[in-house]
Every structure is written in structure tokens, then in C-alpha cells.
Amino acid sequence: MKLRSIFFSFLFLFFVTVNPAFSSHTSKTTYDYLKTFSEVLDIVQKNYVETPEAKELIYGAIRGMLGALDPHSSFLTPDEFKELQIETKGKFGGVGIEITIKDGWISVVSPIEDTPAYKAGIKPGDKIIKINGKSTKNMTLMKAVKLIRGKKGTKVTLTIWREGFTESKDFEIVRDIISIKSVKTKILEPGYGYVRLTSFQENTTSDLQKALLEMEKGKPSLKGIILDLRNNPGGLLEQAVRVSDEFLDKGKIVSVKGRTKEQYMEFKAHKNKHPHSYPMVVLVNEGTASAAEIVAGALQDNHRALIIGKPTFGKGSVQTVLPLKDGSALRLTTALYYTPKDRCIQAKGIVPDLTLADIKVSQPEKKPPHFLREKDLERHLKALEEMKIEEGKKPKDFLINIGLQVLKKWEAFTQLQY
Known part of the structure; x- marks a missing residue:
């Protein structure tokens, strides 16, 4: 049987086309809720203190929808999708950590051996509460990835809370080319x-x-x-x-x-x-x-x-990973x-x-x-x-x-x- 390209961790992916089996049958109840969504969207666009961008509102709503499912389903904007594709080659600019979300915070699953994060002392289970001073509370994984990544030689500061710490600690890490030898x-x-x-x-x-x-x-x-x-x-x-x-x-x-x-x-x-x-x-x-x-x-x-x-x-x-027409994608x-x-x-x-x-x-x-x-x-x-x-x-x-x-x-x- 031909292997279908499946994504198993946020670091790696292959492309697949949308299979009709994945599409759900929309019920009358779903349409009722969509009417509520449309009503809220209209109210926000007409009454919010500033003029909101429709794309940001829709993207935000999709993120919320995927975020309500499980920890591994997410929405990727076109930029985030491109960032994700870089990593399948095993070479990118960053610090070298596998991350996830726990209790609304970005948390470390494991540092990758022989990378800047590993050498700096980042440990499995560390909670990253800030990236360059920006709070990670309720931050998406891909946004965190984008903030942590960067050109070789540049610095990123990760504020870490670790079990046993009496207070959070800043780790200033110099980015490098992460070339993973598997x-x-x-x-x-x-x-x-x-x-x-x-x-x-x-x-x-x-x-x-x-x-x-x-x-x-x-x-x-x-x-x-x-x-x-x-x-x-x-x-x-x-x-x-x-x-x-x-x-x-x-x-x-x-x-x-x-x-x-x-x-x-x-x-x-x-x-x-x-x-x-x-x-x-x-x-x-x-x-x-x-x-x-x-x-x-x-x-x-x-x-x-x-x-x-x-x-x-x-x-x-x-x-x-299901690519969408505008260059974004669903990771479902x-x-x-x-x-x-x-x-x-x-x-x-x-x-x-x-x-x-x-x-x-x-x-x-x-x-x-x-x-x-x-x-x-x-x-x-x-x-x-x-x-x-x-x-x-x-x-x-x-x-x-x-x-x-x-x-x-x-x-x-x-x-x-x-």
C-alpha cells in the first residue's frame, strides 16, 4: 500500500490532499451556530473601537475552533506553514528544542542534543514563560517557534520556570544553524x-x-x-x-x-x-x-x-496536514x-x-x-x-x-x- 504522508510531530510533515472522507456533513444545528458566528462577526466589524481586519478575525476564529479539539490540531497561517516546511529538511536557524503546550504555557518536551539550547542547560519539562520578554501565556506553538527561530549568531532570551526554582530564570541563547543528524x-x-x-x-x-x-x-x-x-x-x-x-x-x-x-x-x-x-x-x-x-x-x-x-x-x-487555497493549512x-x-x-x-x-x-x-x-x-x-x-x-x-x-x-x- 502506498504510504500516505502523515505528520507526527510539529517538527515534521509531508503534504496530503484533502480526502472527501475528511469532510463532515453539516447539520441544521451547525448552520444555526454559523448564523451566530456571522452575527458576532458583523457586530465586531461595526462596533469595535478600531476597524478590525477581516482576515485576522477569521484566522483567529479558525485558531479557536482547532484549539478546542486536542493539543495537536492547529491552524497554520501561510507564513507559519512555510516555517513548518523548513524543518522537514532537518536544517534551520534556531536554538534546538521540541516544544508543546501545557496549562496554556509553552513547555519543553526535550532539547535536541548538541544544540545551543542543550548546551545552555534547557531541560525537559521546563516552562517557557517569556520569549524576549513577551509572555507565552496562550501563545500558539507556531508563534513561539517563529519567535525562537532566527539567524545564526543572533540572541534570544527564554525566561524559564522549572520545578525547584524559587523564581524564573533568563537563559540568553545564541542561535545557530540547527542541522539535525538523525x-x-x-x-x-x-x-x-x-x-x-x-x-x-x-x-x-x-x-x-x-x-x-x-x-x-x-x-x-x-x-x-x-x-x-x-x-x-x-x-x-x-x-x-x-x-x-x-x-x-x-x-x-x-x-x-x-x-x-x-x-x-x-x-x-x-x-x-x-x-x-x-x-x-x-x-x-x-x-x-x-x-x-x-x-x-x-x-x-x-x-x-x-x-x-x-x-x-x-x-x-x-x-x-491539509493545505488550503490561500497558502494556509490545517494540522488536524x-x-x-x-x-x-x-x-x-x-x-x-x-x-x-x-x-x-x-x-x-x-x-x-x-x-x-x-x-x-x-x-x-x-x-x-x-x-x-x-x-x-x-x-x-x-x-x-x-x-x-x-x-x-x-x-x-x-x-x-x-x-x-x-
Whole structure:
């Protein structure tokens, strides 16, 4: 089946045309409400203290309509739509953060590794209460994105409120070109590889294929790999399906279900020309979202990998970007996706096979940062049913060490789990 271009996080999109199945049948009640809207519009235009622009009034009304649905549906003006398209290429001027809206404020889901925001100390769960002194209360995501973005070398001040702060703190960050490399790899030890996916962009699968072939050429041959999806905010559905397919030779990957039969899609794995038959461990946490959850769910349900970490973000909804004639667009939640075992993880997330609670830590842990989850967002839909590795040295990351030990004792571990 031809892959339809679906939008999974506000960072990434493909274009789709409006399907007749998406259009609703307008009832008499709807017409009654439209009469009220028309009446209000007429009163405002005739009586407001200043002469209002019709476009701003209409755009504002559309924003309100989409904002009443769920946290991921929104209206994009022509300028905002253009800004959004820039990011699908994985290169733009900014500070490098994934943001969402919580309690009416712009909040950080995750900083992108090795970016100005990451280096400045911005943390998951941080609440951005001001951008260059401008309050973000009830600000749209795209307006916040536009304010944060800018030319390389220019500065932006983010006023942050963080759990544990006694008062807000200003972070002055110098913008840079954010060129996101979505695939990073290392050899942890002879025979054991590490692959980190930071997002799902247009070139993620092809970059992954090259990286895997390069690692597989080494001596000794690969005995197992760790796939790190922690703090991966998602991206393109097509890439999530292709990445899953890269590690699967058969079975279902994901299905997408909307209100109508026409919106149903199912994606299955194909036999690979270059199979990767070695064991896999997948690392996840609360910042693993959307398309990244599809990969984790597909590998878990097909018993292809052992999932280790913390329950994931829980964004199981599908957003379709629908361009409009005036250059604007709707970003509309049109469906929910389901794992191969027909699990809807909306507001639930993927529960790892081995959670951190199951792992005994010999040293005291610091209080973990507060991560936003899908279930924390207002109007979230309910379900229908930083690490560095030096070559030749032990990884300092605790979970990677756990994953490595699991790979080394794979047969014993999988007999217990499956």
C-alpha cells in the first residue's frame, strides 16, 4: 500500500490532499451556530473601537475552533506553514528544542542534543514563560517557534520556570544553524554496536542503512546492537515504518484507524536484502514519542527486540496536514495508530519489557527531571480501547551498560521474557 504522508510531530510533515472522507456533513444545528458566528462577526466589524481586519478575525476564529479539539490540531497561517516546511529538511536557524503546550504555557518536551539550547542547560519539562520578554501565556506553538527561530549568531532570551526554582530564570541563547543528524552510531565493544535515532526525517532510513552496513563490515561480526530512542520526539510516519521494516522480515508494523474505513491503513514488513539477524535492545523513556513509539511498539510486538527504560510519552494520534487555497493549512488529528498486537498507546505509551523500577541501582539516584507526557496535555485524546561514547571505553550511560549486559546474555534473558 502506498504510504500516505502523515505528520507526527510539529517538527515534521509531508503534504496530503484533502480526502472527501475528511469532510463532515453539516447539520441544521451547525448552520444555526454559523448564523451566530456571522452575527458576532458583523457586530465586531461595526462596533469595535478600531476597524478590525477581516482576515485576522477569521484566522483567529479558525485558531479557536482547532484549539478546542486536542493539543495537536492547529491552524497554520501561510507564513507559519512555510516555517513548518523548513524543518522537514532537518536544517534551520534556531536554538534546538521540541516544544508543546501545557496549562496554556509553552513547555519543553526535550532539547535536541548538541544544540545551543542543550548546551545552555534547557531541560525537559521546563516552562517557557517569556520569549524576549513577551509572555507565552496562550501563545500558539507556531508563534513561539517563529519567535525562537532566527539567524545564526543572533540572541534570544527564554525566561524559564522549572520545578525547584524559587523564581524564573533568563537563559540568553545564541542561535545557530540547527542541522539535525538523525542517526548516530558507535561500536561499544568488539561485536556490539550502538545506534541512536534522534528523530525521523526524510533521510533517516537511508542514513541508518549506511551506518548498519558500515558496522557490519567490521571484525568481529556484530553479535547485537542497542537502538536508542530516548528523547526522540518522532517525525515522519513513512520513516518510522521503513526503520521498523529494516529490522523485521515479516509481520505487521502499524495500523492507522480513523472514523471511516477509507482512513484505515496497515503497513507490513518485507524480507530484507541485507537481513540484520543479531539480537536487539531498544532504549526508551518519557521523551520517546510518536513515530519513535511506532518503532518501539513494532519491534516489541514482533518479539524482535527487548525494550528497556521507562514508559514512553504516549502520543498515539495521527496528524494530517491539509493545505488550503490561500497558502494556509490545517494540522488536524485524523486517526489513532495501533501496534501490531492492536494496542492503542494514546495517553498510555509503550511499557518496556524491563523498566527502571525492575533494575536495582547500587548508587543513589538524583531526582529525575519532570518529563511531559501526552496524558499531561490539556484536551489530550483518550485511547479508544545525552550521552557520549569514546571508542574502546565503557559507556558511562547506565542504561546502555544494562543493554550491553542483556545482549551478552541474550539467550538467558529472552527465555525469561518471552
